[in-house]
Amino acid sequence: MNLLDLSGQTILITGGAGAIGRVIVKTLADHGATVVVNDVVAPEVATAALAETGATGERIHYLPGDANDPTALAGLFDQLAAGFGLPDVVCCHAGMVDALPVDQYPAEKFDALMQVNVRAAFVMAQAAAQRWIAAGRPGHLIFTTSWVQDVPWPEITPYTASKAALKQLARGFARELAPNRIRANVVAPGIVAVGLAKQQWDTDPSYRARAEKAIPLGYMQPPETVAHAFLYLCSPMAAYMTGSVLLVDGGCSLYPMD
Ligand SMILES: NC(=O)c1ccc[n+]([C@@H]2O[C@H](COP(=O)([O-])OP(=O)(O)OC[C@H]3O[C@@H](n4cnc5c(N)ncnc54)[C@H](O)[C@@H]3O)[C@@H](O)[C@H]2O)c1
Incomplete structure (x- = not known):
């Protein structure tokens, strides 16, 4: 049995045309899933963004x-x-992010960020769950958070708060909907x-110095490593996981102080 064979699965992903999303799409489709x-x-x-990473073919819509x-x-x-x-x-x-110090972060930007990072995820997950429950069938929700869900990081405090909220939403969906055979997990890059x-x-040496210090493994995260976490969670190997937070962050959340 090929435990990474996703043939027969249909996977919907929001933000799938984005920089990380298109790599996830390609990886899931390469393993047999139909990816919407x-x-x-x-x-x-x-189409152009997806093609840039080779995410093309009849399994991608x-x-x-x-x-x-x-x-x-x-x-x-309905279309699905x-x-x-x-x-x-x-x-x-x-998801989206804006980088501004807390004392200068406009409330309007805060609201806009929460709309995308938290509300959109909630209403999408809720819409899927309602349909799975009505059909009496199992389902699986995967939420993308970030290592900063647990660690403050200068100039993106509303973003870190949105990811903390999302992690808790995922755990709530997992806890509440387990009796309906609906699982919910988190990937935290x-x-x-x-x-x-x-x-x-x-291009920015001060950013690089700060970021390098924050990544114990010492190099930026290849997007494929995020995609592989999705592949694992979508596979039968993760069938018993719900309410889990899969940290795939090169150790960022270890918060090195040296
Ligand atoms: N880039 C990173 O270093 C990093 C690290 C950790 C987590 N993340 C998370 O990964 C996800 C993707 O990030 P990315 O770097 O690829 O960003 P990105 O901006 O390239 O991709 C985000 C995508 O979401 C789409 N989008 C925005 N609002 C939407 C909406 N209302 N409905 C549907 N689609 C919408 C955008 O059009 C975009 O294509 C985000 O949730 C982000 O917070 C990113």
């Missing part, structure tokens, strides 16, 4: 829409039902070598 990607970007942008919008969410599940049936796994992966963090690492 949700994101807010236009289809041609998503794009359904655009704001995961935080009730109408879009209902439409998304028509094309694929209910998903086996729903990954609440979409470290400082991933994509997007803004990668750009800062490459």
